[in-house]
Amino acid sequence: MSKLIKLKKGFDIKLVGKAEKKIAEAPQPETFAVKPTDYPGFYMPKMLVKEGDVVKAGTPIFYDKKKEGIFYAAPVSGEVVEVKRGEKRKLLEVKILADKQISYEEFSKFNVSELTKLSRKEATEQLLNSGVWPNIIQRPYGIVADPNDTPKAIFISAFDSHPLAADLSFTLKGEEQNFQAGLEVLSKFTDGKIHLNVNADSEDAAVFSQAKDVVINKISGPHPAGNVGVQIHHIDPINKGDVAWTVSPFGVAQIGKLFLTGHYDASRVIAVAGSEVKNPQYYKTYTGASIKKFVGNNLKSNHVRFVSGNVLTGEKVDSDGHLGFYHNLLTVIPEGDYYEMLGWALPSKRLSFQRALGLLSFLNPNKEYVMDTNTRGEKRAFVQTGVFEQVTPMDILPTHLIKAVMAEDYDNMEALGIYEVVEEDLALCEFVDVSKHDIQAILRHGIDLMLNS
Structure with missing residues (x-):
């Protein structure tokens, strides 16, 4: 029903x-990438192609050694021009120089x-x-x-x-x-x-x-x-x-x-x-x-x-x-790499969930804003304000859940609802957090702990 x-x-x-x-109308990009980092829970990539190989759309590029049956494929046909790695040879992306005309692997129709x-x-x-x-x-x-x-x-x-x-x-x-x-x-x-x-x-x-x-x-x-x-x-x-x-x-x-x-x-x-x-x-x-x-x-x-x-x-x-x-x-938004002295304490026209900081935005809820990446503050002690609960329309206690993750308290993580949420569900908590914590990264750490327990 x-x-x-x-x-x-x-x-x-x-x-x-x-x-x-x-x-x-725009010219098609020349390169396309397949990135293991796009897939949460992806641990140990095993490469199936190397630089110089020619692939079709649907050709397997790599798989996770912990889930060997699931293949991650090329989105376009072309030549593998770069296998990019980071620290400790961590696979970051496989870059493909695309053909002008895409050719495909054939599967059942x-x-x-x-x-x-x-x-x-x-x-x-x-x-x-x-x-x-x-x-x-x-x-x-x-x-x-x-x-x-x-x-x-x-x-x-x-x-x-x-x-x-x-x-x-x-x-x-x-x-x-x-x-x-x-x-x-x-x-x-x-x-x-x-x-x-x-x-x-x-x-x-x-x-x-x-x-x-x-x-x-x-x-x-x-x-x-x-x-x-x-x-x-x-x-x-x-x-x-x-x-x-x-x-x-x-x-x-x-x-x-x-x-x-x-x-x-x-x-x-x-x-x-x-x-x-x-x-x-x-x-x-x-x-x-x-x-x-x-x-x-x-x-x-x-x-x-x-x-x-x-x-x-x-x-x-x-x-x-x-x-x-x-x-x-x-x-695409402005980069916010600047210092604003006492910016948090001054009257502001910027968007804010807190009425004390963004009264004008509260009075004009339909206004659209230009916002940059400045967090207007550094990380500090975890201040419990109750604001997380106001932006989370779920019957859980996000503040207590995040604290349980930070304490690596498995029993409380489970009891407080970690099975029900992923990063996007608590992303607003990060936006309204006066303590400037990386709530989504903390939550993913907790999820990884539960996965590997």
Whole structure:
């Protein structure tokens, strides 16, 4: 049975520079990258290619020695031009110089009627061998799912409430058949329900409203209403021993394309947004694209921060860096590497959750702001203000949970809800934290402790 969930807790960060809903023409990037660092819980990569090798879209690039059956594949065809490593030879990325015309590895092709007869074994093998499986994320822990598990349910969030987030209805326009095929394939993996969660405050797009054999739930409220973890908490919470899977709408459509066309098709529509972008808009490209072509001659200044993803949970990348596997947004904001004497104590027009610091933003909730990366303060003692609970619309105690992680108290971590959250669910806590702690990094440390216990 579908649900209508109205959330009150949270906070919308409205920034200048949202992408205009039009797809701009731009030369395709020359290089694309596959990065082990994109996948939480990825420990020991085993390379399957070397510099100079020629690959096709869907050619396996590496796998995790702890999960040998799951392959991570090339998004495009071309030559492997660099295997980049960091300290202690840690694999950072595999860079591919793309062909002008993409060629594909061939996998089994099915028509729509054949998908209904598809077995779980056939679906699993094709997803694993093609490199599409990493779209499926397991809860708890937010890691790539184990193909041997049977999830109690599968959850798909059909909207993104992060700052400057890409409009999923726009990026998936015309993907109705692929999306439905992806849902059909995913249904082979669970005896439970597939929950498709849409924004109750906006009109449903055809790609979601026409979906069949799913439970459509409506969610309203401020960010993090669009986070799938928050949605799971209010629909069918994760308890000890439970396993649920989550898939992004893009991931569902990509799964569908794999089975309908027999190709690993990594093409996608991304948004380039932020206050420092001259023309915030959408572009067609492939997963792992170099950002050079999208920001060249499209910046208002050169002293900027490039973020693969959104400003709350994204990853800092260089001007010649590449988008992450799960990202459909490139955000560009001013770099905040300056000192502001007594900035915290002076009257301010900047956005703040604290009314004492951002009274004007409280009185004008719809105003969009230009914000930089300055944290306006250094790390200090953990001040317990109760503000974390005001931006976390879940029945957990985030302040106590983070303290339990810092103390490496396994029993309390479990009791306080670590199975229910990943970094994005507590990202707002980091934004409002007066103590300037890296809440998301602390939480991931706790998740790693639980995984390896």
